[in-house]
Every structure is written in C-alpha cells, then in structure tokens.
Amino acid sequence: MADQRPDLFLGVFREQDHTLEATKACREAGFTFYDVFAPYAVHGLDRAMGLPFSKITWVTFLCGAMGCIIAISGMTYVSAWDWPLNIGGKAPFPFPAFVPVMFELTVLIGGLCTMLGLFAMCRIFPGKKARLFHPRVTDDRFVIAIEMDEDFDESKCREIFAQHHAEEVKQVGPDYEAAVAEGGAA
C-alpha cells in the first residue's frame, strides 16, 4: 500500500491566520489535502479544507433513540409484564415515573456511543502512535500537508506557502510513516 501513496509536501506555519489563508489558497489551487494539522481547533479551517460537516451527529441521534427505547421497553417489561406488583397502589405501567430513567438512558447511551463514534471516526484508540508532521504541531505550529499527486504543482505550492509566511517547507517521501517524527520531545 505504502508505495502507492504519493509523497507529501509540507508547509509549517506559526500563525493560525496564515495557515487559514494558505489553506484557502491551496484549495483554490486545486491541490489535494492530505491533512492540515493545528494545535487547537481553528475555526473555519475545516471548511477551508473543504471538509463536510461531521456525521457524528447521526451516531448520537440513533444511539440516543436506542437508549430511550431500551429504557421504556425494559421498564415496561420489568414493571408491567414480568411481575406487575402492586406498589403503593400505583398502576403496573406508571408512565410518568418512567420519564426520568428514559431521559437518563437516552443521554447515557447517546453520550457513550458518541464517544466511541468519535474515536472510531478519528481512528484513534489508546496505544495508537501519534504521527506528527512537526514536533511542535500540538504546541504552536500549524502544518499543511498536500499530497503530491497529479494535480500538484510544486512551484505554485512553494509560492503559496512562502506568501503566507511558511516557516519551513519540505517534502516527505512516500514511506512517510518512517519519515515523520513520532510523538516525543520537540
């Protein structure tokens, strides 16, 4: 697989505004983004990259609904079906009493699944080795990584990067798994 992947062309930036502008410029130039890296959530950067809205909302919605259904069906089974006991003279199916637990289970299952969904969508998990394109990308550096595919134009790219105050511009080989620094000290 690795040999089929194109090389990456990296630009390292110090300011979020420069990164944002450079990203926009790269997109206008029609380059394919491998990814952009930022130490914090820069508003608009994802849209500048042309990323769609995250689908994780669906995970939350469906799992939350599932939680609610589990709650109401489970409680109905337990209270009204399996053993309808006379508790305080109340009916075997006291719906108002079920509302709190329905809500809590909606939130609980929805929330937990959102977390798992996030990990799955981000493809992160405990023990995963972080691949950093700059040692300080989690501190104060921004990195734009452009795939050097057929749409790529190196000179144009260099120009864009330079125009937007890139601190460093470099190319990493197709086997970039080994080329990039792994998580560690700066």
Add this chain to the structure above:
Amino acid sequence: MEIRTNDAELNDMPPELRREVELVSKGRRDFMKVTGMAAMGAVIAGCTANTREVKPLLNKVEGVTPGVSYYYASTCQGCSANCGTLMKVRDGRPIKLEGNESPMGGGLCGVGQAQLWTLYNPDRLHHPVNKAGEKVEWSALDAAAKSAVGAGAVLLTGTINGACGREIIERFKAKGGRHVAYDAVSCYAIAKAHGETHGKAVIPRYRFNEATVVVSFGADFLGTWLSPVEHARDWATQRDLKFGRKAMSRLLVLEARMSLTGANADERFRIKDSERGAVLLELANRLGGDFGAPGKHSVDAAALDKIAAELKAAGRRGLVVSGSRDTREQKLVNFINHKLGAYGTTLDATTPSQQKLGNDDELAKLLKDMEAGTVKTLIVWGVNPVYDLPDGAKFKELLGKVANTIAIGPRADETASECAWIAAEDDPLESWNDFEPVKGFHSLAQPGVRRLWDTRNGFTSLLKWLGDPDGNKEYRDVLKTAWEAGVLRGQAWGSAVETGYVNRIAGTTQPAFRDAAMGDVKEAGNVADTGALEVVVYESYNLRDGRHAVNGWLHEMADPMSRVTWTNMAFMSPTTMEAQGVVEGDVVEISADIEGRKATCKVPVMRQPGQAEGTVAISTGYGRTKAGPIVHGRGKEEDAVDPDLLADGVYAIGGNAFPLLGGKPVAGSLSKTGRRIKLAKISEHDSQEGRPILKQTSLEQWLKDPTSGNQDEIPPVDVTLWPRWEYKGHKWGMTIDLNACIGCNACQVACSIENNVPVVGKDEVWYRREMHWIRIDTYYEDNDGSKFDGDLTKDANPEVGFQPMMCQHCENAPCETVCPVIATSHTDEGLNAQAYNRCIGTRYCANNCPYKVRRFNWFRYEHHNLTMNLVLNPDIVVRSRGVMEKCSMCAQRIYDGKRAAALAGTDVKDGSIQPACAQSCPTNAIIFGDRNDKESKVARLEQDPRNYAVLAEINTRPTVTYLTKVRNRPPKESELVLERGHGHGHEAEAH
C-alpha cells in the same frame, strides 16, 4: 454465636435455632437434651459452610409434630392477679403467652406476657447455692433445712392462695411452723376495713362491668390495682359504643398523681393523698353519713355535690374504690358502697378476691420477734423484703439475728443473697402450681418446658424439709391428689388441665354492715397537711413491685403517661417543678422522715401534667441492685454502667422508692444532686397540636350527632391517576376502638414477643431508636377538649388520650413507591409486606411514612445468647443489621389461620385470626378481620360514623382505622340521669 438472620451473607452461620425443629421433638419435657444437641449441631455446622446437620430423635413423641405449635393452659404469676394464660409451646419451649378466656377475663397484660424473658434469662440460679454464692448439693441443703424446719420456724412468703398450696402451708404450720404472708404493695387496709365493717377481713371482688358510675380515690384499677386485666375488661364493657350501644359508664377519679385510670377518667380531680380522707368523709356525709366536719381539701362543694348526686342516681350500680393504705379511709369507702347498695352488684364480699392475702400486722409482729431474737429459722420465699419493705435496710440487719436463713427463689436477689442457703426455684413456667385468685375460682399452672437448670419447685423443697413423703413425688402428683380431694368434685383432672381452671364461684348473702365500726373515721378526714412536697409512692406499670427488674421487655415498655423507659422518675406537675427549681432530667434526692426513719430515693425529675400541686410521685420496682446486669440499663450485657452515675448512687434505671412508703401521707423534701441525665423517651411531644389525629367527642355530642368529632374540615378528595387495585379475596383490615384503649401497653409487649423485636437498651431509646412495631401515642388535651397548646404550666388538669399506632397498611402506601428494590410492596390481601432480606436499608420508606411506624435495625441487636434465643418465634426471621422492619399484621398468624381453615374445608371465620396485639388486648380495643367479608366486625364498623383513618386527607387510604374516642364528660345538673335502664348489666354481661 449468632442466630440465623435474613442476611444472605450470613448463611453459613450455625443453624441451631431457626432449624432446631428437626432436632427437637422430644416434647416439652425433654428440653435439656435438645438444647445440648442444638449447641453441638451449631459447633459442627459452624466449621463447614453450607453443611447443616440434622439429628432426629431416637423415639418419636406421639402427638407432637416438629414445627407445630401447641397451646397449654396455665396461670400467670407475673403479679398477684393470677390471670389465666395460654402458653404457645413450640418444639418443647414456650414462645408466647396469651390470655385464656375465662370467667376471670381474657387478654393478658404486658407484664404477664413478658414472663418468658424471666424464664429464659440465664441470669437466674442454675443450682442451689450458699451465701457465698457457691454451688451446693441439694442433699446438703436439704439436710441443713430439715434440721432447721420445725417448731418456731417462720415461713415468709407473698400471697399463697391455691388450694394445694395452702394445704401444704397448713402442713408446715402443723409441724409447729408459722406462716407470714405480705404483699410488697399491700391492700391489707381494704381487708382490715372489711373485717371491721362487715366482720369478714376480705378484699371484695370488684365487678366493674356492673358499674355505671365509678369513683376512684387513687385506686389505679386499670393499671396495677388488684386485677387490672380483669377490671379493664369489665370496665370496658360499659364503655363500648359499637354495634348500636348508646350508653356508657362514668369514671371519676380523685387522685394525686396522673394514673392510667386517671388518664381514662371522664372527670378528674387533683387531690393530695392527705386530702383524700377529708374528701371521702365529706362524700360519705352527703350520702347519708354523719361523721363530723372534714378537714381542708381542694375539691369544691359543688363538685362534691355532683359526685354525690351521680352516685346516688347510680345507686347499686355505683362503685367507689380507693387505693388508700389507711383502714379508716377504706371504712369510709365501705360505708359509701354500702349506702349505695353496691354490695352484691358492683362488689362482692362473699366471693372475695384472694389476690392479696398479705397481713401487714403479722409482718410487723414478725419484725418485732426477729428484733427480739426469738426467730430461729426464717424461710423467705417469693418475696424480697430487703428491697421491698419500707425499712429494708433494717430487715437486712435483722436477718443477721436469725440463726437459720433459707431462701427459696430463682435468683440471689437482695434478700436471698443474705440468706445462708438459696434453694434454686423453678421459673413459674417450668413448674406446677395452683391458685384461687377469687374464692371458688381455681386456676392451674403447668410447666411449658422441662427445667432448664437444676432447680426445684418451691413446694417440693418445703415438703422435703418437712419430711413429708410428698416431697419425693413430682409436685404435679401432689397437686393432682389435692385437687381430686377438694376442687375437682368428680371432674376429670385432664379436663381441668386442658381448660386451666375450675370455676366454683358461688356467692351467698352479703355480710351486714356494722355502723359501729365507723367510730374512728373522723380522724381520717382530718389529716395534717404535708407541706410543700407530699411523696406519693405507687406501683410501676412494668416492673411492678420490683420482681420484674430482670426483664428487658418490661424495661423497654414505656411508662404509659410519660413515655419514658428504663428508669423511674420523680413526677411533678410543671408548677411544682418550677416551685422546686428543677427541670426535666435533674437527678434529685427525695428524702422524708417517716416515723423516725430517714428515707431517701434518688431519681430524675419528670414533668407530669395533671398531677396535684405539691406532690411528687415515684414508682416502685426500680433501683434494684441485685437483679443482674440489666440494671445497668443496657440491652447489651458487656456495657458497664456509667461510673459517674454509680458513684452518685443513681443506677441507670432509677432508685428504690419503697423506703418512702409510709402508712400515712409522707411529707418529703427535695434536694438537687447537681446531675442531669438523659431520659430515654419513646415520645417527646405531649400535644397533638390541634391536629385531627386522635379524634374525640363527648357522649352528649355523640348522642346528638354520631359523626361528631369525626367531621373533617377539609374532607379527603379521592384523586388518582390510575384505577384502584382490586382486592378480590381477603382484604385484611383492623379497627381500633379508641374508647376501649386504656393505654396499658399489653399490645406492644405482645407484638415484640411474637415478632422477635429486639430490646435495644436505654441509650438507644434515648436516640429514639426503640424497635417497637406498635406504640401507644399518649396525647394530652386541654380539659375542654380544645387544642392543647403544649404549655403544660397552664393546663393543670389535662385530658389524656391513647392511640395505638402501628403500620397502617395504606392502600396507597408512600413507603412502597420509594423503595428502589421492591423490598416492600402490597399483597393481594391488602397488606403492606416487608421482605427484610430484600431490604438494602436506604431508610427512604421510613422517612416517607407519615405515621413513622417503620423501624430500622441500626445495629446487629443482641441475639448472641443461646438461652435467650429460645424465646424467638421460629416463624419470624430475626432481622439483620441495616434492615427496615415494621408491623406485618402478624402475617404468620394470617397464613396459619388460612391454613387451618383450608384444612377444615371452611372459609376463614371472622375472629379466628387474631394478630398478637388484638389477642392480648384486655379491653378488646383492637379488632381484626376481613374487610371483604361483609359480615365481619371490621366491615360492619366501616359503616360506623365514628370510623376514621388517621391522616385521611393525604390519601394514603390506610386499612387500619380508628373509632372516635367518646368521653363521658361531666353532665349538666339536669342530665344526671343518663340511660340507665334495667337489663343494662345483663347486656354488658352478654358482651
């Protein structure tokens, strides 16, 4: 060693008691072997979890099935009343005492039921001992006693009234011995007065069921006087307004302290004991006597006129009783009763009470003889004179002058421990005996269990010492022979044992009244004032004369008036307390100079609304020093008494009031010790704050409008989100007639014993953690029936109401809804069931109970004593620590009743199932039944306009309901004659 509990985690605990049934079935006389085997099984089982051993008997006992309870009739020996009892015997051990219906009554008071504790309390003598407390052989003791008994020997006992018992006493006398009987709380004055006025020194039998007007001068006949259970039942028949009855009797009480009888009075006057003679004299004057001018007293003339008029109107259905120890006062009482024509109806001197046969004059003579050194041998049996004589200290001294002293008794009490020998006596529940509480009424006592230890029947001991051949027989055989000769008159012995009594009551003409005897009564009406503080000593409701000081159940049975447990108190009215400068809990020393003798008693102060000003009332029974570890006021043995208190001479359980007992009203003085102790109260608040909890009305109002007192300001609205549950089969319910409840606490003790409710000790009660499933709420009310504002200094003579309160088994139970684990839910038969083993102890249910009837096991309460554990009911689990418990309406009895009906192939009959509280109630105030059975009493009472549910407005829909209390408040002049037609008494009898 633990008893098995409902705790799943403790299942590897030894199974000896909950499972002893397979081990036990040798019948009730082979007990020792059984306990031994049980203990062995426990040791084995304790080693290997989940392996339990079952050791069957070698030979099956015919007619006894393991795990099945059998009832045996016997006689209670808890006090002098000698009520009939039924012993519930399970696998060879009695586990419950109940009242035996007989012409003498039915029901059993708390004291009587608690006798099981005394039986199983391992703190009694296990063998005969000498003065040093060392074990001796029976042979050695017998040899010593035999040489001492004979001419000149004195036998000092309490009342012995049985046919066989008296015959043996005669044999003792025949050998030259002398018998002296006395009662610690004496009624000798009544007998002596009758000796003078009627020529027969007897205490008449009082028939309260015949009386429409009762005037009591300090006789607490509903509490402790003579035969309280019988009197209470008789009296209550005249107070019944259920099922169409429209009339009720009047009770007027003139007394110093607030007694249980006073609390139930329709009209109550506060007089000091020193005024009593004067009031009696004036009343006698108004009823045809002419005994001269009385001394000063506080009852105004108009009130006395009314009393006299009421008595006159009642005529032979009137009754005056007095608890006075003054013979002249009693003669005045006799005079009044004679004038009313009451002899023959409300009191009967021809079939007299033999419940108190003590003779104080002979006791005084004995003391003189002992002082003179003429008594060589003294056998003390069944009494504790060192403790209960006013001058007990002197008696202790005099014992030293007697050469041979022998005690017969189950304990090394204050007197026995001063004697050279103690012949360990059986517990009454281990031995045969007979009684004749009323002339002609013979009652048998039989053992419920084989002797637990190496003890002996007291009569057998006596016979042996007399050298009588009967001494080598079983006392049962002696008894049988004597009964066959005198009592049975051809009736089979077996049938007598089965019923427990033989009734030969036969009245004759009443003896004539001798006016001549009234010569000296004027002095009785002119007693000198006792000054600022008159001392009233009375018999306590639980420990009585002190013999029950070993009994934890009774220590924890609250004083009905003050709701205080584990001590006696110096009761004073709030005004007197203010005058004396003391507050509740102050330990004070009450001292008095009685006929040259200095007497003191240290007790904490307690306020008592309604007590006469300038009096202090102290109960007897407390302050025992040799009654075992329980005198420390703890449920647990290992906890020592507070050393500070001991140093001060104040036992945690009060002081001995007997020294303050005088023949005449005693002038006392009070000094503070500077110490204040915490009083362990079951209830802290006296007033119901104007809330409609104990609803009441007056007879006058009720006759006009049967719903009076039971009209809600805001009637409960029946709002519900959901359809009601239907109860198709049985729907158990209970109705409590507040008119009948006298607040005696019998139900509370019955419940505790039936349901294995633990005794928690003084400190825990102080924390308000008593475990009683049923309690009697005592509420004080302003005399006009209005709201009692809680300011006790203003309400000098309040009215009192008692309300038994237990789980109300609400249909819409607030407790059930809030339990997260369904430890409590409603049964198909309308009961609120609590599954202890499911309970996780959040206490939410108890918080949410508007009636506060749920009890939490704060600790693992004491069940480590194997012998004491024999009293536990095997049909009920012992609850673990951390578990909520409460009244189950005696579910075990309900299922037993249903099973019995199913076996008989019939429906459950109304009245065939009785919870322990209802069974024990002397006045039948508690009625249990099936609300779905339209013929049942509870269902019929639902229609009674007096029927109400407590806190109905919060829509809990309790299945326990109450009937409004109706007070027969003082009638207006014109209404003196109530409905007192003929046939009234017969109607009462029919009940």
Add this chain to the structure above:
Amino acid sequence: MGHVYSALRKPLVHGDKTLHDVTQDVCSSIEGKPSQLWWLGFFGSGAVMLMFVALVAYELYEGIGVWGLNKTVGWGFDITNFVFWVGIGHAGTLISAVLFLFRQKWRTSINRSAEAMTLFAVVCAGLFPLIHMGRLWIGFLWVAPYPNLRGPLWVNFRSPLLWDVFAISTYLTISAVFWYIGLIPDLATVRDRAKHWGRKLFYGVLSQGWNGSVRNWNHYETAYMIFAGLATPLVFSVHTIVSFDFATSVIPGWHTTIFPPYFVAGAIFSGFGMVLTLLLIARKSMRLENYITLDHLENMGKVIILTGSLVGLAYGTEFFIAWYSGSMYEGFAFINRATGPFAWSYWIMVSCNVLSPQVLWFKKLRRSPMVLFIMSIFVNIGMWFERFVIIVTSLHRDYLPSSWSYYHPTWIEVATLIGSFGLFFWLFFIFVRVMPAIAFGEVKGVMDMGKSHGDHKAHGANPEVSHG
C-alpha cells in the same frame, strides 16, 4: 471565516503571551517537581481522606447506628452531604457545557478545573448514598436491574431513589467523558513535550495518538458540541431528579412542586460558590492571574447574585405556598423551620445564601478577590445548611407529634463530612499534578480576543487595554 472580534472587547488572556508561552505556563506545573505547597496539600488532604475511609469502614462494620439518626429522622448528614456534593458538581458541567453553548468564551480558562471539580464532587456525592445504606454490600448490586435468581423480581422504577441511581451514574459517566474528550488534545501536547518514557507512555495512551489533524478536529468539535448539548439538559435533570427524592414524597416541607427549579438554582449557586473558592485559591497559589482575570471573577459574582436571589425567592415562595395551601401540616413545617428547634440552621442558611451575596451588588466588592473568597465560603456553608434544613427540619416534625424528635448528629457524621472534603481535595491535588489544569487548547483559540489585529509576528500588549 472570520474571527474579527471587536477591539472594544477586553482580552480574555492577559500578559504578553505567545501560543508557546501558554503551553509552557500550563505544562510547567505538571512537568517540574511539585512544590512544597503541593506536597503539603496532597498529604494534608490525603490524611483527611484516610480519616474518611476509616470512618466509613467503622460505620459499615458497626452499623448505621454510629450516626445520630433515629426512627423519625432517617436521613441526616448522609443525604445532606449527598445533595450538597451533587450541587457542587453542577457548576463544572454548567460552565463547560452551558457557557459553551452560549459561546461564552471566558469559560475557557476555568472550564477544565471546573469539570474536574464536577467529577470529584460527584464521586464524593455518589459515595454518600452508598454508605448510608444499611447493607451496602448487597445494596449496590440490587439497585441494578440485572437478571437474577429471584425469578421475576427486578427493581422498582417508581422509586425516585432508583431514578437517582440512573441520574447520578449517567451524570458521572457523561461528565467524565466530556472532561476526557476535552483533555485529549491537551494530553497530546503534554505527551509531545514529555521526555521520560513513563510520561510518554502514560500521556501517549491517554491521548490516543491525537496529532492535531483538522479532519479529526472537524469530528471533535461536532462531538464536543453534542456533549455540551447532552450535558446541559443532563445537568438540569440531575438536580431535578435529586429534588424528586423529596418532591414526590408525602412529608410536609418535602412535598413541594417548586423543588426542581429551586434545587437547580441552588445547585448552580453552590457550584459557583465552590468554583470560586477553588479558583481563587488556584489563582493565587499557581499565579494564574493572567488566565483567571478579574473579569472572570466578576462574571461569576454576577451569576452568584442571580442564583442567590433565585434561591432567596424560592425560600419566600415556599412560605407563601405553605400559607396559601391552607394545609396545617405544610404551614407548620415552615413555621417550624424558622422558629422550631432547628431554627438555628434555618437562619444560618438564610444569612449565608440570601443576605451575604447582596454585597455583590457593588462593583468594587465584586472585583475584590478577598470579598469574593469570603463570600464563596459563606455560600458553601449556607448551601450545605439549605440541604440540612430541607432534610432534617422537615423530617423531625412531620405529621404525628408523637413521633417528633430531635436529631443529634454524632462526631462521626461531622468527621465524615470533613473527610469527604479531604477526598475531594485529594483528588483535586492529584488532578492538578497529572492533568493540564487549564484547557490550553481552548485558551489558544480565544487568545486573539480583544487583541489588536494585524501584528502577526507577535501578540504585543495593547496599550489601550487596561489590565484591571
């Protein structure tokens, strides 16, 4: 996409900080050797925590009877502490989630520690219902609806206590998740700065290979907003359900429809009080004045006076309704609160919760850290007593006067309460050593706020902006 903020806004971060400075400032507290003060705090609170453990062990061994509860007052310090800690636990999520949804950017410097506080407070809170059970060893199992050998016997979903079980455990879980999700990018930063292999491993595992990818940030930000959206109703629901413990009962003083909003307002009030206490300590001791500015404090002061007044209004409303209902029991319950044997606790509550926040009407006092600190302590005390008043004074005199009683707390109960503070602070001390106490990932995102635009080379201080 602009972050063209008005220059009139005050900066949220003071001082002349670069992005790296922020990282450096926050990480230094967890990278260097701990200060003596930290050790003192750690061991001090640890000792109190051990006392807590010992007392709970003693209570479980002997029985609930070692507390002063009785047949009438079945809940005392235990449930008071529970509600108190749950209340404290509300501010964290509120600051994180609600302020996030309302785009209150000033939250960023305090939300991390507030969330941690939530978590630890809920841990403390959750312990009390557990240890107050008579049979804890089975109780915690039996409240769970699991298939068992008892046939069809499950649990009672009608019981507010069971709702509590679900509410508290959900709240704890979701708060922890929310907190952890927020931590991941910061943990990645710490990981990348780590030199020791152990730290690399520890933070490496926890940060799950986060590398700042914008593709991940895209999901992350959506998920974060979802969590904020879930946590906001959750935080309101939790105290509502806690209030149901009382509101659905029949006891006068408990049976009150005002409880849900009243409890939520009280929870926010007490939570902000506790956040303020902690922040003021942290601000002073960890020199975070540049991150936790006076403006932050003033904002919190405003929230406190708002919620304090809401609580005060609730006190008044309760009395009005008790009178207006015409129920003698209800009326008595409230008169008894103010004049009965426990009146002392009622008046402590009123003076701490209603009277003391009134000083915050004055801007000068609102901006004085000392005044705020003293006030926050009052609020903490007052809110503890509020729960005590609700629980104990309602129970000790309810319907039947015969059962009225006083509640004598034992020293064990008092010490258990103190011990729970030990546990709370002990956890907090561990937290500030182990986790980045300020969400610097978020702080960096708002650093531009209120700063002059244009100078991209360095974020120089703007001379026009006063530093307060």
Add this chain to the structure above:
Amino acid sequence: MNAKLAVLFFLLTIGMAMPILLGFREVADVQLPNLHTNYQPTQPIPYSHRLHAGVLNIDCQYCHTGADEGRHAAIPSLDTCWNCHKTVKGRTASAKESIALLEKAYNNGMGEGVAWKRVHNNADFVYFNHQTHVRIAQFIDADGNVTDGIDCAQCHGDMTKEGVARQKEQLTMGFCINCHRDQNQRHEAAKLPARAPVNACDACHR
C-alpha cells in the same frame, strides 16, 4: 494494522465487562445454600431412597411424617427405622453393615442418634410450609390433570431413582414463584380457585 488493534481493544473491553455483568448474579447469590444442585453429601449411614422408596415402594410420608402435618417434613426419628429393622437385617454385606450402624446409633432408644447432613437447605429468610404444599395445595400438570397435594418429586426430584439423597432443583425464589404463577394460570384456565400466593411477599418472607 491499527484498525485491527482497535477492534481487539474493543473486544477486550467488552470481554472484561461481561464477567463483571455475569458476576453480578453470582456474587449476590453464590453463598445461598439452596443452589447446590446435585449436592449429595456423604451420610453417616448410606441410606438408599432407591431401595426403600423405589424397590420397596414405601410412601414418602411413612417416614417424613411432618410433611403432612406441619411446616417441616422432618427426618424420621430412629424408632421409625427400627420398627422394621428390628427384624429386617439385610441380605448383602453393605446392607448388614448399614443396619448395624443403625442399631448402634439407636441402641434400643439409648444410642447417640444419627447426625444426618441436610440436603435441601432453604435460606433462613424463607418460610416454607410442607403441609400447605403436600396437603392443601392442588396441582395441575402441563396436561391439565388435577391432583390434590403436590407430589414430593416436583421439588425433590424422583427419590426412587436416587441412592443417597441428592438435591435436584435449585430452590431459588425464581423456582418457587414461577411454579406459583404457572399453577395459578392453570387453575384459572381450569376454572379452579387460584390460591398460590404470588403478589404476597409475606407468604414466604416475614
């Protein structure tokens, strides 16, 4: 590679959680004595139910007399055994040995007795009455046949096929309550009064 690791991790998490979830029921109930199916302790005398109840066809209640009369079925007193074994001395060596043990234990009513090991141990907090079940209850089997009294084998298994007594059923609350519910349903179907308590905790827990 990474995806595989992720899957592995999630499986591990779930794998660790499952025993905890399953453990809930075990931890709570494992100590109850009533769960020991196939519990067959060695008895002091290897009494064979198969021989007595099976081959010899002696009625259960000939020995366990209490089952009909009260709460406890009860282990028979030794005179019940001796009644026959006075004369029946056994044919095989093992039988002779066992009867000799009995003789020694009984010793004409003077012996030490036999400490049998209990096989069926209900938890202590459960009240169970044999009489109700054996004498009063009506049993309807799956085919609708009505019998008065419940056959011992319903709970104790077919002892005529066992040697030394052995526990067959887990005597749990679920076992009891499910039977009660089934019976009530069958009674209702057969238009007979349904009397087995179901919604009544106090029938067994009091």
